[in-house]
Amino acid sequence: MEALDYHAEERRKAEFAVQEMKIVWAGSRQAYEMSDRVARLVASDPVFRKDNRTRLSRKELFTDTLKKVAHAWKRIIELRLSEEEGTKLMDFMDQPSFADLQWGMFIPAIKGNGTEEQKAKWLPMAYKVQILGCYAQTELGHGSNVRGLETTATFDPQTDEFVLHSPTLTSSKWWPGGMGKVSTHAVVYARLITDGQDHGVHGFIVQLRSLDDHSPLPGITAGDIGMKFGSGAYNSMDNGVMRFDHVRIPRDQMLMGISQVTREGKYVQSDVPRQLMYGPMVFVRRKIVADASTALSRAVCIATRYSAVRRQFGSQNGGPETQVIDYKTQQSRLFPLLASAYAFRFVGQWLMWLYTDVMQRLQANDFSTLPEVHACTAGLKSITTSATADGIEECRKLCGGHGYLSSSGLPELFAVYVPACTYEGDNVVMLLQVGRFLMKTVSQLGSGKMPVGTIAYMGRAEHLLQCRCEVERAEDWLKPHVILEAFEARAARMAVACAKNMNKFPKQEDGFAEVSADLTEAAVAHCQLIVVSKFIEKLQQDIPGKGVKRQLEILCNVYALSLMHKHIGDFVATGCISPEQGALANEQLRLLYSQVRPNAIALVDAFNHTDHYLGSILGRYDGNVYPKLYEEAWKDPLNETVVPDGFHEYIQPILKQNIRLARL
C-alpha cells in the first residue's frame, strides 16, 4: 500500500496468506472484490471525507449529512451501481442518516404489511425517492413494549378516513430517525379504533410534510429531539419528536396486508399467518450481528495496530521500549476481542443461511422451527451487540491516553455503536425471551418432543447433566468436541438449575420474575454455545489458503477458552469442569496468545478496512501515528488564534490585579 510502512516487519511475520483470509472474512471472492472496490471508491471521494466530523457544530454536521447522502445517490446512479453495491456505498460512507430508514424500515414495512395495491402505489415512489419515509413506532413514554403505545387512529365512517391523534404528552412519537427534519412520509404505529373498539397497534402511511415547501402538514408538530452521545456519531441523524392533532388520512393508508378495516368500519383479520412476519425479523437481526462483527473488527484493528506501534517500559540499557502488544496483560484483553470479531463474523454468515431456511419453511407453511429461530436470533443479537459495545470501549482503553482523542476514531465508534444494545429489542429483554424459551424446552424434556436446531443439545440433557470433562493435559483443551461438550453441559445445567428454582414458586410468573437475573445468565450461556459451535462448524469446511485454517483454529480456541476463563464460575460451580481443568484451560490460553502474536497485524489487515473507513490515526495502515497525530492537533478551532477568545476579557484582568485567592 503506502510506500512508508512501519508495520512491514510485523506483516512479514505473518504465517498465513492474508489475501485468502480477506476472502474468508468477506464471505466469498466476489463479495470481497465488490466490497474492496466500493470501499476505495468512497475513500477516494473528497465529499465523503469525515476526519473533520467531530469538529462540526450540530447544524454543520447535519448539512454535511444531507450533502453526503445526495452525493451518494448521485454516484450510485452515475456508476449504475447494483442494489448490493449501493448499500455497501452507504455503509462505507459511515454516517447515520434519514436515508437509512427509507430502505431499512419504511420500504420493508410497506412490503411486509401492505396489500398488493398499496405496494404498487407506494413502493415506486419510495424507490424513486419522490418521497422520503421513516418508521414512527416508539413514543416518549413507550419503548420496548409496543402494546403500550398510546397514539390513536380512529376510523371516521362519515368521511372514510382515519383520524391520527396524540392524546397525551407521553404519546408523542419520539426517536424515529429521519422524522425530525427530513421525512415526507412515515409508517406510523397507532391503536386502531373502530366504533369505539380498540383493536391494538397497527401501521398507517401518513404524509408528514409538504412536497412543495417541506413544511409540516396541518395538525402535525415535528422537531429534532436534540444532542445525543458523542460528537459526530448519531448527531448526523434527525431522530424526531412528533405530535398529531386530529390528522386525517384516507382509509386505504392503513397497512392492510394482514388485517383490514372495511368501508363500513368493520375490522377483519386476514387469514395470512402472522408468523410470516418472522422473516423480516430474522433478516434484520442477521444484519445486526454482521454489523457487530464489523464494528468490533474496526476497534480491534485500531487497537492492534497501535499496540504494535506504542512502546512502554522494558527498555534494556537505553534501547527501545517494549511494544505493548508483547505484554501478556495486553494480549489477554486484546486477542479475545480479535477472536470475537471472527466468531461473530461466522455466526453472522450462518444466520444468512438460517434466513433462507426460514423463508423456505414459511413458504411451505412449516412453522415448526420458529420458536427456536426466534430465541436464537434474539439471543445472538443481544450477546454480540453487548460484547461489541464493551469491546470497543476496551479497545479504546487498550490505546492508553491517546484512545481518548477523537482522532483515534474510537470515541465516535463507541458512541455511534452503543444504541445497538437498545434498539431492535433491548438486550436484557431479548435475553429474557431466550430464558422463557429455555424454560419451555426444559419443561418439555421427556415429553417426547425433541428440541431442534441450536437447542437440539438439550435432547441429550440426561447425559449433559452428569458427563465429566475428560481433560487431563492443557492440550486436551484444543479438541473441538471437548470444548463443545463443556459449553453444552454448562448451558444445559444452568437452564435446568433455573427451572428448578422457578418451580419452587407456586405461581410460575412469580418464579420467572424472581430468577430472571439468573435466567439472563443461562441465556448468555446458551447463546455463547451457539457462537462457539458455529465457529467449530465453519472449521469443518474446506478453507483454502496457506495457513488460513490453522489461524482460524487458533482463534476459535482463543474465543472458546477466553469465554471459559471469563465465566469460569459457571463451568466449575455446575461441575462441568474441575478447578484444575480450568487452570489447564487458562494455561493453554496463554500458549495460544503467543501463537496469535506474530499474526496479529495480518489478522486485522484481513478485515481489509481502508484508512478512510477506520477513521483513526492510531489505526493507520502504515503505522505512521505520531507525526499524523501532531499534524491533526493543529486543525482544532482553538488553534485558529494564538490567544483564545475570552482570555483578554475574563482572565487577563485577574492576572493583572493583586488579590489573594487563598489556596483554592
Next chain:
Amino acid sequence: MEALDYHAEERRKAEFAVQEMKIVWAGSRQAYEMSDRVARLVASDPVFRKDNRTRLSRKELFTDTLKKVAHAWKRIIELRLSEEEGTKLMDFMDQPSFADLQWGMFIPAIKGNGTEEQKAKWLPMAYKVQILGCYAQTELGHGSNVRGLETTATFDPQTDEFVLHSPTLTSSKWWPGGMGKVSTHAVVYARLITDGQDHGVHGFIVQLRSLDDHSPLPGITAGDIGMKFGSGAYNSMDNGVMRFDHVRIPRDQMLMGISQVTREGKYVQSDVPRQLMYGPMVFVRRKIVADASTALSRAVCIATRYSAVRRQFGSQNGGPETQVIDYKTQQSRLFPLLASAYAFRFVGQWLMWLYTDVMQRLQANDFSTLPEVHACTAGLKSITTSATADGIEECRKLCGGHGYLSSSGLPELFAVYVPACTYEGDNVVMLLQVGRFLMKTVSQLGSGKMPVGTIAYMGRAEHLLQCRCEVERAEDWLKPHVILEAFEARAARMAVACAKNMNKFPKQEDGFAEVSADLTEAAVAHCQLIVVSKFIEKLQQDIPGKGVKRQLEILCNVYALSLMHKHIGDFVATGCISPEQGALANEQLRLLYSQVRPNAIALVDAFNHTDHYLGSILGRYDGNVYPKLYEEAWKDPLNETVVPDGFHEYIQPILKQNIRLARL
C-alpha cells in the same frame, strides 16, 4: 423541595432518616452543611448554567469555561470563601478547566520539590493568580513510563542556565491540561544533563507565555491537541502540545528541593529521603477514590430515579405498566452499583485517615508501612475508577433509549469520567504494582516478617489456605466474619496460586510476565477485600439516625455478595466456598434486593445532589421527566428553522426528479 413531586410516594416508603444519611455520606454535619450551602450557591447562579453545554462548539465551550472560572474566582473573593469552600465551588461548577491544574498540580509540585527560596518566590504569585501554571510531564510518545521522557534540560555553565529542548517529535509535551492555550508557566519534566551526563528526569519551572500579550515565548511552540471523547466533557480543557527549541531558563528554576545543580554544574543528591514524595501521592489517590464515589453516585442517582418513573410491560387489564425498578433484572444491575457508591465513599473516608497516618510516620522517618500503603492506594485507585467508569455506562443502559440523549446527563458524565482509568497511573499498570507487592509478601511468608495494614491477613495464610466456609443457610451470608473470611481466603489463595505458577519459570521476570494477567486478577481480589473490610469496619462505628445503620448493613451485604456472585469462579475454583454456598449467597442477594427496593429513592436522595449538579432530566429530584424532556428537545439548533439548512440545495432536487435508484 419543588412543590410537584412524582417521587413523593417513593420517599414516603423510606425506612430510615434521610437527613442523617446525608451527614454520613458527607462525612460530618459540618461537611454536609458546607457542601449543601455551596452546592445551592452554584446552582442558583445563572453564570454556572451548564444545561446547554453539549450544544456549544469547541470555541464557544472554551470561552464559556474561561468566563465561568473568572466568575468563580470573583465569587470566592466576594464571599470570602475558605480554601475548602472555594474548592467545593469549583467542584460543583463541574467543568474541567486549566484552573484545576494550578491548584491540583502546579502548586503541589513546587511545594513538594521546591526549595524554601523557590516556594517563597513562586507560590505567592500562583496563589494571587499573577501566573497560571500547569504540569508538563507526559509526551507524545511517552505516558506511564516517566523514565522514558525525552525532553532535555542541559546545563550551560557559561550562562548559568538550563537549555530546554525537544530533540524528537515524540518528545513533544502532549496532554498537559491548561498548557494548550492558557498557562503562563509550567513545571516541565525533562532529563537533566550536566557535563554530558544524564541524571534522569527532574522538574523545571518554565515561563511559557508573555504576561503582557500572552503570546508564547521565543523557542516555544504551543497548541491544543484537539477534540476528545464526547461533546462538552473534557473539551472545556485545553490539553496541550508543546515543543521547546533551545529555551533558556535560569539555573534557579530547576526544582532543587530534592537534588541540586551547583553553579559549577555539579549534580548533588540531597539527603532528603525520596520516600517523602509518597505523601502527596497518597493524597492525590485519596481524592481520586473520593471522586469515584461521587461520579458513581451521580449516575446511580439518575438511573434509580428514572427507573422509578419509567414503566414497561406488566400492565394488568389496561392499568399502568410496572415501574422498571421493580424488575429483578433491573435491581440486580442497579443496586450493586448503589452499594458500590457507598462502599467507595467509606473507603475514601478511610484513605483520609491513612493519609494523616502516613504523614505522621514520614515526619518520624518511619517508612515501614510505605510499600503496603503504596500498593493499597494504587490498587484502590484502579478498582474504584474502573468500576465507576463501567458503572456509569451501565446506568446509562439502565435508562433505556433516553439514556443516550445528552439531556440525560449520562453520556457527558461517562465521557468526562473515563480518563480517570488512565491518568495518575493506568489501571492495569497499577494492578501489576499491587501484584508485585503480593508476590513479595507471599515470598516472605514464614520469614518472620509480619505483613502489616491491609495485607495483614496474609499473616494467617496457613489458615486461609485450608479454611472451610461454614455457611449452611442463606442467612449465614449476613454474618460479617463469614463474608470477610471468604474474601480473605479468595485473595490469599489467588495470590499463592500466582506465586506457584511464577516459580515454575527459571527467571523470575519471565514468570512475572507470563502470569501477569492472572496477577491482575489476584490484585483485584486483594483490593476488593480492602473495600469490603473497610465497609464492615465502618459499620462497627456508632452511626446515629433512625434505620440508617440498618440500611448501610444491607448495602454492605449487597456490595459483598454481588461481588461474590460476579467473581464466583474465584471463590469456587479456589475452594473457598462450595457451589451450593455460592447458590445460597445468590439467594440471599435476591432477598437483599427486595429490602433495598423501598429505600432506593431515599438512598440516592442522601447523596444530596442538586438538579444543577446532576445535570440530568431523567434524574430530576421531582421526577417530572417527560414534560421536561419534551421542552428540552426544542432547544436544539436544528429546531431553529422548519426546513434544515441544505435541504433545498441537496435533497429537494432529488425529490423533484424521477430517477429510479434501484433498491439501495
